[in-house]
Amino acid sequence: MLRRQIGRKFESLRKAAGLTMEQAAEHLDRARATLHRIENGAEHVRFRQADVQQMLDLYGASDDDREVLLALTAATRENKNWWHDYIGAGLPRWFQLYIGLEAAASSIRQYEAELVPGLLQTRAYAEQVFKMPGGAIDAADEQEQQRGVQLRVERQTLLTRFSPPQLSVIINEAVLRRPVGNAAIMAEQLHQIAKAAELPNVTVQVLTFSAGLHAGAMAGAFSLLEFPQDTHGREVEPPVAYLDAATGAIYLDKPHETAAYNTIWADMASRTLNESRSKSLIEQVAKEYSRA
Structure with a gap:
């Protein structure tokens, strides 16, 4: 920042x-x-x-x-930020900017179609994710994987820090239904999401299969970050839309770019279950995993 x-x-x-x-x-x-x-x-x-x-x-x-x-x-x-120690081992340079923006944001909105957002992942779930080939971290390097997992866990402390950001998450129902690891890992993970949603600064809503076609289907996963205002009511940093891939990331901060993602977000938000029904569905699927 x-x-x-x-x-x-x-x-x-x-x-x-x-x-x-x-x-x-x-x-x-x-x-x-x-x-x-x-x-x-x-x-x-x-x-x-x-x-x-x-x-x-x-x-x-x-x-x-x-x-x-x-x-x-x-x-x-x-000044040295806490995440600098992870550069080159668990933290690609192209992701470092996002960590800094995330830490400074006053509002974070995330849509995920395939995976639980990193800020809500359990350690066991994250370990499964980092084992997959094709990511930014070498799937064959166990030590580097563990550093990546630890970084993800440490990032989550921002949700309970003093003056935390407002985190709003929309997850596709597929995130709940697709097993990552075994049933015990998934049950623990879904309980973790439900628990996080009890924080006053966290909202989680599910976009069910029955919602049909939605704007996010074409956009894919993304994050929208907004930042605090100065004493004159001006933004200290323009809003940013963030999209990542296996080998890099895109940061969009032009007004027409962020406006497009705000429109996509609004379309999805109009189709999600409300917070209470979303939590009920998450807990229901968690019980299904627990019985498996």
Whole structure:
């Protein structure tokens, strides 16, 4: 989040100075790709004070902008997020941005068609997921799998932290019906979902097979994240729609992109069971697994 704010401020200053990214890179004797990473908030960019001052000089930054950006970039050299230890072992770099956004979000909405959302998975269920080939983590590397599982478990603490985000989940009925591991794992997992839904900041609703065709059928799984407002009522970060795949992810933050996913969400939300009926169905399927 911090780096994305820095990137937007540098981009705004560059444009105000009437410079293209290519022109700025030439004046700074830096690669265009480096400036692109800075303006997009890439996690691995290092902000040396001399480099920051050079950019501020080139862009003709005001004293206020200079003070703010020197302080923000200094913070990137001092702070280390808890998930950094998982980079390269359980946490692909392309997913690292999502972890940061998730931790900063005030509202998270997720639709899942195939699997229980990561924030609601039990350890046993997550272990089964990470064993599957074709994912971001090598299915043959048991140690890396366990680090991935531990990361998933640690992420879940944000639901019970002070000032947690509002989590709204829509899951396809197939998520409940498709066994992952054995019946005991599924029973435990469904009980975990029902328990999480009792938290005041968590809602879980089921999109049943009887709902028929819905907008999410074409969109696939996605997350919509919204962020807190500053003291002036302005968003500190624009909303983001997130879609992931086996080898990468897509982050969409243009207004027309997030609006499209809001429309998809609204269509699905109009077709789901309400919270009470969803919980009843989840508990019913959990009992079926328990008797299996």
